[in-house]
Amino acid sequence: MRDEARAERQAEIEEAAYRVVRARGYRGASMLAVAREAKASNETLYRWYGDKRGLFRAMVESNAEATRTELKRALDRGADPLESLETIAPILLSMLLGERAISLNRAAAADESGELGAALAAGGRDSVLPLIEELMRRGLTNRSIVAPSARTAAEWFISLLIGDQQIRRVIHAVPAPSKAVVSARSEEALQAFRKLCSG
Structure with missing residues (x-):
């Protein structure tokens, strides 16, 4: 084939x-x-x-692919970290609050074996967070970002962007966000991140 x-x-x-x-x-x-x-x-x-674990890990990796691709592109071209986040934030937020990620998170919450949760961590967060950290490390090096560490800056960014929105989607408390909502939330998160990490 x-x-x-x-x-x-x-x-x-x-x-x-x-x-x-x-x-x-x-x-x-x-x-x-x-x-x-x-x-x-x-x-x-x-x-x-x-096996089944391999299938679900592949699904998680496929779902996170657009975010990873954009992060790698930003790193490869040496783009300004803060400007790169403007492009990355809505892609990441749309992915994490989209139906696929929410379906997997709902299933993982009910999976007592922990297999699906492990696949979500390995194929999602554990593959995306190091790339965000590397972007933050560049920001620390060129002094466009001020933070205790690249890991801390990455976690601040993710917390400001996502907040409790994913868990609220998982428990059916809020609907899937529109493009306008994703765009507005991404912009607000980036404004807050800039204030938090300015020199």
Whole structure:
């Protein structure tokens, strides 16, 4: 199977897995259930993902890909950290408050095994936070950011941007934000971050 066709088929399988996990939770989202929903063979799923943990980790990584790509682009071109955050903030916020991340977080909250939570941490936060830290480290070096450490600056940024919005989405307390809401919240978070981290 050509790379493009395989990537398209994997996207279909992962979308089927989201439907299954929404309906049955993580425990009920067996590889067989996902294969049936995707109209794929169980063997294909095991060959491509290894096991259920591999499938869900791939889903988390796919969901975070746009954020990682933009962060790597900013780092590769040596862009100004604060200017880069203007582009990154709405992408990150949209991802974390989007239906896919919320579906996975709801399922992880109900998963007593902790498997899905571990996949969320490894494929999401643990792959994105180091890139944000590196961006902050550059800001500390060129003195556009003042903070005790790159890790602290990254955590301040994430806290200002996300706040309690993700958990409120997970518990159905707030709806999915519109683009206008994402844009406004991102701008407010960046203004607060600049004030907090100015020299």
